[in-house]
Amino acid sequence: MLRVGLTGGIGSGKSAVAARLAQLGAVVVDSDRIAREVVAPGSEGLAEIVTTFGAGVLAPDGSLDRPALGALVFGDEAARRRLEAITHPRVRARSAELAAAAPPDAVVVNDVPLLVEVGLAPTYHLVVVVQTAPEIRLARLSRDRGMSRAEAERRIAAQTDDVRRRAAADVVLANDATLDDLHAAVDALWHERLLPYEENLREQRVVRTRQVRLAEPDATWPQQYERLAARIRHALAPVDVRVDHIGSTSIPGLPAKDVIDVQLAVPSLDEADGVLAERLAAAGFPRFPGQWWDSPRTPGGESWPKRLHGSADPGRPVHLHVRETDSPGWRYALLMRDHLRADPEQRAAYLAMKRAVAAATPDSVGYALAKEPWFDEEQVRAEEWAARTGWRP
Known part of the structure; x- marks a missing residue:
């Protein structure tokens, strides 16, 4: 679901x-309605509220006197947090029950x-x-x-x-x-x-972008990445994983395909094929079918295997590159990003190359292949920069 x-x-x-x-x-799960349900007369939630705030929060009929409770907690951060500690876990648990009862689709x-x-x-x-x-x-x-302006302003200010x-x-x-x-x-x-x-x-179907169109830089790309990374970390918890924003949308001011490239570092690709892949798919990041490799950036080098996941969300295409920590592909993705962030001249050259290739080969496969010679040269430049600056991934 x-x-x-x-x-x-x-x-x-x-x-x-x-x-x-x-x-x-x-299927709408209304937290406000559930919040009333978990403090209904006779509930454990109401009993704990009375224990914490006193019998003065009860109406004559034994129900919760919401205005009386509101007068105690609004404007008092500590009191509000005590109330939330009582109600929020109960609301989350009941919400989860209702969601679990919904149909699979x-x-x-x-x-x-x-x-x-x-x-x-x-x-x-x-x-x-x-x-x-x-x-x-x-x-x-x-x-x-029926709120006064002062009361309405106070309620608004109490929220984010x-x-x-x-x-x-x-x-x-x-x-x-x-x-x-x-x-x-x-x-x-x-x-x-x-x-x-x-x-x-x-x-478990991935959204694909088959035609290349370079979009102007979007100041919200980093923010969009942060939301995606937070979902990935939540999906894989309690495992602590390294997630990085890579690719053109991670380089400020650079026009790019409107696809967020994310890199997930794993100890081994074997681990990436089991529970990790299932959790990513359930979180909205299914695996692309087939086998995937990074092309070697050195003559005669071996291909660098990886796993490629995408997004099921039609409104936000994503390429999630799953690579082994410290592998050549993992390192190169970070090196190229940081070099282009630091070098305006190479950033401009990269953009000129991308525009020329996109005009000549607008399909995504041809576009990717046509850029490879430039990346071969970029690796040499980036490695020289890394040696000169002491860069580490």
Whole structure:
């Protein structure tokens, strides 16, 4: 199943997105509803809250007096964290139960208000953030929830800011216009990305880019890499792995194919073929079929075997190169990246070569083969630079 994390600040319209996704066929797991369930009268969660904060947080009927509890924890960081330590584990456990009960081909959407704050982003295949201008959020909170402006501002300030949410987001849905506009954006997301992603994930099918088009530098490429790397590390935990951003998108200011190249270092390729490969596939990084090697950069050298995984997400092509730590291919990928980062002249030469090759051989296979002579020369230059500077991978 495809696991989607949905979040957004209070008043952003996240619930409207969740409702639309449910209409389209998603299995929505509502953390707010579960949060109420785990502190219902007679629950262990409510009993622990009373023990921690006192009987003053109970209403006359024995239920949780939410305004009374809110008055204690909002604005008091230590109190808020004590409350979260009681409720969050219970909410996560119940959410996991509901997700596990969904069909194997389901798109499970976890509606989690504090997804970013509690660091849950790497646990999902995709994170969707609903973003709305602050003034619109304040107006909605006043109109729909009867909050004063001061109270609404306090609630917004208690959550993380939009900058951190965007950094965690694979998809940002703007909700500054009409409900029809929001529904249109959700519908497009569902049909163009979520459904194909789920099918690719289930079939362990990799998204391929067959035509080469050089995109202008994207300042968010490093941020996108960080999200991918966090998912990879989470998928392979508790094993501690080295993950690196390599390739053209790792070199600031360099136009490149809009494909994020990631390198995963492993002790041996035999290990990469077992549980590791299964975990990567389950996390959205299936293995490319066939056998893969890096071409030798020295005359008469042996080929360097590797494993190549990709992405099941149609919105984010990825090449995940799995290489043995300290192998020639592993070292060269890091050396080339660092040399081109450090040498503007060679970076410009590399770009000129890429543009010429892309114009002449726009298919991805021909493009890769046509670049190899330049890489042969680049290895000599890069090794000289490494010896001169004392570079180490």
